[in-house]
Amino acid sequence: PKPDDDTRIVKVKESKVDPKKQYTDERGSEKDHLYIVVIGHVDAGKSTLMGRILCDLGEVSQRTLHKYEQESKKIGKQSFMYAWVLDETGEERVRGITMDVGRAQFETKTKKVIILDAPGHADFIPNMITGAGQADVALLVVDATTGEFESGFELGGQTREHALLVRSLGVNQLAVAVNKLDTTNWSQERFNEITKKLKAFLKQAGFKDSDVTFVPCSGLTGENLIKPPSESELLKWYNGPCLLDVIDNFNVPERPVSKPLRMSINDVFKGTGSGFCVAGRIENGILNKGDKVLVCPTKEMAEVRGLSINDMSSNVAFAGDQVSVTLSGVDIQNVSVGYILSDPVQQVPVTTRFEARLVVFNVKVPITKGFPVLIHHQSLVESANIVKLKALLNKSTGELVKKKPRCLGNNSVAVVDIEVCRPICVERYKDVKELGRVMLRVSGVTIAAGLVTDIYNT
Ligand code: GDP
Numbered sequence: 001p002k003p004d005d006d007t008r009i010v011k012v013k014e015s016k017v018d019p020k021k022q023y024t025d026e027r028g029s030e031k032d033h034l035y036i037v038v039i040g041h042v043d044a045g046k047s048t049l050m051g052r053i054l055c056d057l058g059e060v061s062q063r064t065l066h067k068y069e070q071e072s073k074k075i076g077k078q079s080f081m082y083a084w085v086l087d088e089t090g091e092e093r094v095r096g097i098t099m100d101v102g103r104a105q106f107e108t109k110t111k112k113v114i115i116l117d118a119p120g121h122a123d124f125i126p127n128m129i130t131g132a133g134q135a136d137v138a139l140l141v142v143d144a145t146t147g148e149f150e151s152g153f154e155l156g157g158q159t160r161e162h163a164l165l166v167r168s169l170g171v172n173q174l175a176v177a178v179n180k181l182d183t184t185n186w187s188q189e190r191f192n193e194i195t196k197k198l199k200a201f202l203k204q205a206g207f208k209d210s211d212v213t214f215v216p217c218s219g220l221t222g223e224n225l226i227k228p229p230s231e232s233e234l235l236k237w238y239n240g241p242c243l244l245d246v247i248d249n250f251n252v253p254e255r256p257v258s259k260p261l262r263m264s265i266n267d268v269f270k271g272t273g274s275g276f277c278v279a280g281r282i283e284n285g286i287l288n289k290g291d292k293v294l295v296c297p298t299k300e301m302a303e304v305r306g307l308s309i310n311d312m313s314s315n316v317a318f319a320g321d322q323v324s325v326t327l328s329g330v331d332i333q334n335v336s337v338g339y340i341l342s343d344p345v346q347q348v349p350v351t352t353r354f355e356a357r358l359v360v361f362n363v364k365v366p367i368t369k370g371f372p373v374l375i376h377h378q379s380l381v382e383s384a385n386i387v388k389l390k391a392l393l394n395k396s397t398g399e400l401v402k403k404k405p406r407c408l409g410n411n412s413v414a415v416v417d418i419e420v421c422r423p424i425c426v427e428r429y430k431d432v433k434e435l436g437r438v439m440l441r442v443s444g445v446t447i448a449a450g451l452v453t454d455i456y457n458t
Pocket of ligand 1: 043079220
């Protein structure tokens with residue numbers, strides 16, 4: 001090997017440490033981290049609800065609370081203060097200080113819960129894709145007010161699209177906040193009506209009944225959020241858990257620390273000192289300060305000069321962590337959002353062509369050979385074409401229905417080849433789930449979701 005072959009050094013180091021042991025030594029006693037994405041139709045009360053939870057759990061300073069209380073009184077809309085609180089946690093977290101905009105967190109009995117991509121962004125869906133790509137679980141907020149649930153759920157509403165999206169991106173546990181139930185005087189009938197409709201839909205979207213929990217609540221009054229109900233009308237018929245307990249009961253997915261390093265980059269910024277920073281999530285493996293990593297798809301070697309998790313500097317980060325990494329040895333111009341930091345030996349595949357199993361759910365014109373799309377892969381957005389329609393599959397059994405179909409309409413499941421205009425890093429879904437999922441969009445609309453089944457050498 002050449003003297004400058006950095007990969008050898010990494011290999012030697014790797015063989016010394018047992019990643020599982022390192023993880024338990026470092027984190028064994030800590031609360032599990034759980035990443036949650038909040039979804040739902042506009043005005044369902046997402047910001048109010050999350051803001052209220054943060055306030056009630058004491059995550060918001062008295063100063064901030066007071067400021068917004070005064071301001072919201074002034075305009076006669078006291079309910080706004082909670083939504084503002086949530087936005088504040090977003091604004092305060094300026095680039096360079098932390099890794100992402102709009103992040104807030106709180107703790108339950110057994111977990112540290114990180115809210116991904118706090119709602120309220122103007123262009124919610126692309127942000128949500130990034131958020132959902134990193135989420136372990138989702139909270140779906142629906143407005144129980146007469147007529148409002150219907151407009152969010154029936155044609156045109158975002159409830160369905162959001163739920164389908166997060167499911168396609170691999171989220172399989174869901175809490176549903178049947179929110180604003182104060183407006184119906186805590187009607188059990190209304191709760192049951194909404195639950196019944198959603199259950200049928202969510203099942204169809206691929207959620208197991210046992211992985212979905214419905215919680216009657218009000219983000220505005222705080223009812224049934226962090227403690228059991230006190231409202232007598234609700235107590236008459238509900239004795240289930242409050243929202244916080246439902247979140248506490250979610251299963252934390254296993255963190256694949258023993259697999260080769262993969263970190264997806266969702267932000268690149270100048271740090272305070274030398275070098276620059278990238279932020280993102282470690283999907284697989286372990287990242288130590290001092291490690292050599294390969295920046296892909298460009299395959300430039302870089303060194304990890306510093307690491308921080310939730311603004312705290314650290315010597316090591318594990319699969320599942322959201323981190324900021326200070327890099328040296330590579331130019332900031334050569335690193336982009338959507339790139340991957342890879343183990344230099346066991347490298348992430350780089351390609352312009354791969355095979356995917358698609359679920360098509362929202363096309364105006366059927367997909368035919370050559371169909372142009374924008375492909376969303378983690379934080380990456382790239383132009384691509386569906387270059388080959390290989391097989392149409394049965395939706396529920398996955399069995400072959402037809403080879404080489406001429407076109408694909410809504411609700412079809414199919415195997416296709418996708419060609420991307422520039423090389424990207426992807427993994428087969430069965431190897432690394434997080435890097436094996438793609439979303440396809442056309443003029444601002446998500447038309448399909450897919451799992452990568454094969455990668456071609458290009
Ligand atoms: P988002 O768009 O989903 O983030 O919704 P917001 O949190 O901004 O809330 C939309 C509107 O619904 C605001 O006017 C809130 O004051 C109101 N709202 C939110 N939660 C509740 C609730 O639990 N009960 C009632 N009655 N109104 C609520």
